[in-house]
Amino acid sequence: MTEKAIQDYYRGKYAVCYGCGHQNPHGLQIKSFWEAEEVVCRYRPQPYHTAVPGYTYGGLLASLIDCHATGTAAAFMYRQENRPMDSDPPFRFVTGSLNVRFEAPTPIDTLLELRARVQEIRGRKVNVHVSVIADQITTVRAEVTVFQIPEGMEIFE
Amino acid sequence: MTEKAIQDYYRGKYAVCYGCGHQNPHGLQIKSFWEAEEVVCRYRPQPYHTAVPGYTYGGLLASLIDCHATGTAAAFMYRQENRPMDSDPPFRFVTGSLNVRFEAPTPIDTLLELRARVQEIRGRKVNVHVSVIADQITTVRAEVTVFQIPEGMEIFE
Numbered sequence: 001m002t003e004k005a006i007q008d009y010y011r012g013k014y015a016v017c018y019g020c021g022h023q024n025p026h027g028l029q030i031k032s033f034w035e036a037e038e039v040v041c042r043y044r045p046q047p048y049h050t051a052v053p054g055y056t057y058g059g060l061l062a063s064l065i066d067c068h069a070t071g072t073a074a075a076f077m078y079r080q081e082n083r084p085m086d087s088d089p090p091f092r093f094v095t096g097s098l099n100v101r102f103e104a105p106t107p108i109d110t111l112l113e114l115r116a117r118v119q120e121i122r123g124r125k126v127n128v129h130v131s132v133i134a135d136q137i138t139t140v141r142a143e144v145t146v147f148q149i150p151e152g153m154e155i156f157e
Numbered sequence: 158m159t160e161k162a163i164q165d166y167y168r169g170k171y172a173v174c175y176g177c178g179h180q181n182p183h184g185l186q187i188k189s190f191w192e193a194e195e196v197v198c199r200y201r202p203q204p205y206h207t208a209v210p211g212y213t214y215g216g217l218l219a220s221l222i223d224c225h226a227t228g229t230a231a232a233f234m235y236r237q238e239n240r241p242m243d244s245d246p247p248f249r250f251v252t253g254s255l256n257v258r259f260e261a262p263t264p265i266d267t268l269l270e271l272r273a274r275v276q277e278i279r280g281r282k283v284n285v286h287v288s289v290i291a292d293q294i295t296t297v298r299a300e301v302t303v304f305q306i307p308e309g310m311e312i313f314e
Contacts, residue, residue: 052170
């Protein structure tokens with residue numbers, strides 16, 4: 001049996017996100033999985049996701065980081081409560097801030113690896129660290145602050 | 158005569174960026190213009206650029222901010238040297254860090270306005286502040302640090 005990605009558990013309005021919604025046919029549809037103590041997402045940029053020829057567009061990297069961080073926070077909360085990811089109430093997060101440092105150009109013609117860890121949990125606020133690795137080199141590091149959406153609260157309405 | 162956008166002056170490898178390259182048919186092709194002391198970009202998200210239904214995806218906003226900031230830095234440098242934007246050597250910038258605060262949900266079915274100012278110039282390093290305004294509300298604020306690419310230096314090779 002193939003392991004389900006964290007994002008495959010998203011339902012309803014959370015399933016249409018351009019970055020991670022499995023119901024958005026135009027979107028990136030990233031998939032994140034536990035690997036030991038980290039959550040990992042692998043993504044191969046499209047040829048048109050260019051910054052300059054041969055390198056990946058920073059906005060795409062920020063997008064991957066954003067959605068991988070919200071997914072990572074959810075995965076950590078389920079694990080902390082020792083609950084399966086399809087159990088209710090669901091843990092879902094929204095991004096409060098995204099701080100991305102581009103440390104080296106990221107090649108485009110390769111499988112990118114995003115590795116994430118939760119660094120701090122304070123109530124509903126979770127800080128996630130994400131690294132982007134391309135051809136064994138860490139090219140981008142990011143700190144993302146995400147907020148847990150209380151079940152039943154319609155923050156977007 | 159219609160004013161040319163800053164990005165319309167990009168040539169060669171800078172014209173294929175997914176966010177701002179006028180030669181990338183798959184990309185966002187943002188356009189930024191001077192308005193008094195600010196540089197402004199207006200962009201209408203596609204219906205599929207969703208976070209949750211009705212709201213704009215944060216990764217798209219980060220992408221617009223990123224490219225609008227590099228364009229703004231270039232525009233400021235030309236203005237500071239009192240040079241037309243098609244004069245040589247060209248000012249081109251690469252993003253070093255992108256710090257984005259999502260302060261309120263950004264509606265999707267509207268024309269977004271990004272307003273940017275240069276806050277500090279230290280040698281080749283330029284700090285740019287960018288706000289995203291939707292229906293008269295500032296929903297996102299960002300600080301972007303960009304670096305001027307020395308003419309002839311192939312930082313991506």
